[in-house]
Amino acid sequence: MKQLPFGVRCSLALQREVGRILGILWIIPIAWFMRFVMRYRIKDVKEVRSRYRKLISETETQGPVLICPNHLTMADSAVIAWALGGSWWYLFRYSRMPWNIPEYNNFSFLWFVGLGAWITKCIPVVRGGKREDVSRVVKKIEYLLRNGETALIFAEAGRSRTGKVQVGSHAQAVGRIMTAVPGCRALCVYVRGDLQETWSTVPARRDSFYVDMQIARPESTFSGMRRSRDVAQQVVARIADMEAEYFASRK
Amino acid sequence: MTREDVFLKVMEIIKPFVKDEESFQRANEGTNILQDLKVNSARLVDIILDFEDEFEIEVEDEDADSVNTVGDAVSLIMEKFAA
Numbered sequence: 048m049k050q051l052p053f054g055v056r057c058s059l060a061l062q063r064e065v066g067r068i069l070g071i072l073w074i075i076p077i078a079w080f081m082r083f084v085m086r087y088r089i090k091d092v093k094e095v096r097s098r099y100r101k102l103i104s105e106t107e108t109q110g111p112v113l114i115c116p117n118h119l120t121m122a123d124s125a126v127i128a129w130a131l132g133g134s135w136w137y138l139f140r141y142s143r144m145p146w147n148i149p150e151y152n153n154f155s156f157l158w159f160v161g162l163g164a165w166i167t168k169c170i171p172v173v174r175g176g177k178r179e180d181v182s183r184v185v186k187k188i189e190y191l192l193r194n195g196e197t198a199l200i201f202a203e204a205g206r207s208r209t210g211k212v213q214v215g216s217h218a219q220a221v222g223r224i225m226t227a228v229p230g231c232r233a234l235c236v237y238v239r240g241d242l243q244e245t246w247s248t249v250p251a252r253r254d255s256f257y258v259d260m261q262i263a264r265p266e267s268t269f270s271g272m273r274r275s276r277d278v279a280q281q282v283v284a285r286i287a288d289m290e291a292e293y294f295a296s297r298k
Numbered sequence: 299m300t301r302e303d304v305f306l307k308v309m310e311i312i313k314p315f316v317k318d319e320e321s322f323q324r325a326n327e328g329t330n331i332l333q334d335l336k337v338n339s340a341r342l343v344d345i346i347l348d349f350e351d352e353f354e355i356e357v358e359d360e361d362a363d364s365v366n367t368v369g370d371a372v373s374l375i376m377e378k379f380a381a
Contacts, residue, residue, distance in 0.1 A: 175332050175339040182363040204340040219343045223359045271356045272346060
């Protein structure tokens, strides 16, 4: 396994430390914005956080965690991070605040938005960009997971345009990371607001979120790219099952 | 198999995924698969897996990182043949 270049490792360490030092200036305000301005609520939040904290505490013995949620809105990663960890908890366990790989073009239009993304543990990626560039981002995430960090990648290749998990759509990067990082576990997360009928830019105000999570350790008999695809597809299939359970329980 | 044969086979495999027919008609080895032919990036994986089936080769994720143009795909396949 090739080590990341020294300069890249230093830049990731710098990004992490700056974000951590400034944590109180962004983690708490974002959580309060969601809670008091947007009036979002997480159902059974205590139980959700207790389950997540237990799973994450097993990282050293059971392997790193790649959070793989379904994807309906552009605020999903913030909502999920808040739902799983809680703002104060992240301040003292900063490595558990997940790294994200947002689409570069969504925030590159203003320099301070880009700076904000950098501080908040984002590694931008250009979808449909050069394969080498996408690969560099994937390798950074692999490196971070190997070094005790947590990352979040949406299992589907983009926000679901149908409002339901798209089984035929998957992010190859999920399989690639899971097969490259020894012992890596996928934390499949299904999150959905009561008011969320289909995909949107952000969840509606006063929405109340259902959150479910399950650990997956996909196995594959294939090799090469086919193996990565198989693993990624299994992760999406698991989330689709969680979605089916969600809708079944609402009947 | 000559490079020309591989090129023709590659174009045949890519065709169903192409969204820009006009660019496809005048494609050459320098044509970018994602940007010029407007192939969805997620579909590039399917294309490379089709190469595996067609040419009976095995491609790793890292090998696929070098595939941006039709010529890159042809070179990768030729390289795998030679190995």
